[in-house]
Amino acid sequence: MPARAAGAARAARGHRRAARSAALLALALLLAGGAATGCGGRATTHHKPGTSHEQASGSVGTLLATADAAGHKLREVPAEGAPEVRLALRPDSEDGWNLQLSVKNFRFTPDSTGGAALPGAGHAHLELDGRKIARLYGPWFHLPAAQVPEGAHSLTVRLYADDHTAWAVSGKPVEGAAQLTAPAPGTPGGHSHGEAPAQPPPASGQEQADRTVTITVRDGKVSPAPARTELRRGERVALRVTSDRADTLHVHGYDKELALPAGQEATLILTADRTGLFEVETHESSLVLTQLLVR
Secondary structure (H helix, E strand, C coil), X not given: CHHHHHHHHHHHHHHHHHXXXXXXXXXXXHHHHHHHHHHHCCCCCCCCCCCHHHHHCCCCCEEEXXXXXXXXXXXXXXXXXXXXXXXXXXXXXXXXXXXEEEEECCEECHHHCCCCCCCCEEEEEEEECCEEXXXXXXXXEEECHHHCCCEEEEEEEEEECCCCCEEEECXXXXXXXXXXXXXXXXXXXXXXXXXXXXXXXXHHHHCCCCXXXXXXXXXXXXXXXXXXXXXXXXCEEEEEEEECCCEEEEECXXXXXXXXXXXXXXXXXXXXXXXXXXXXXXXXXXXXXEEEEEC
């Protein structure tokens, strides 16, 4: 009997060890599955064309080897049911122009930008004479007169998927275009209130901001060194940036963008209407300019 009891005890211990091993294995598989799900879920906005994430999200349509003028790969879809866009504009009563995007078979999805491509979803890019000046997350956009030099220009809006590939039909990007003629500064109908396109906004415009942050980018370096700019919720901050190369300023979390012409000061006035820590960076050079800490 003692020998039989000892054998039973050994068998019970063996069963407990096997149960623990099985439980640990199940936990490991569960964690691995969760990690895999995370890679396929909401991505950050820092994925760029040609990255592995873009290749992994190519189940919608056909990812072509060709790219648009900005270097974004084309995502071909059938003409029937494909996204469409038209661009219309009209002068604003105070400054610049108001642009309207009329879309079909398409919806704007700013909350999932950087994720996988979904049918008929994404954002748009606005180009002036072939140069990107803004990313659009909705059907309306105000184009300040200060961003448009005097003369005739071409405006183009192009539709992109969340993974930054360009929607395309028959090998051509889905886009709309309109012509714009900007009068000389101070000309009636110019809506520029006398400010020249290459000059910073007048002092009266700066008075609209509670704080002003002045930043210079030269030879890939930011001056002053990137730091945190603390704001109270509801305050307005003016970001005055001069870059020695053409680039685009982007305020993460607010999804605000501003074209930075080479060697010219550009100003973005932002209302800090949400709390948190938000990075301000450049798109092309990927430089952090400052961090907005809104309490």
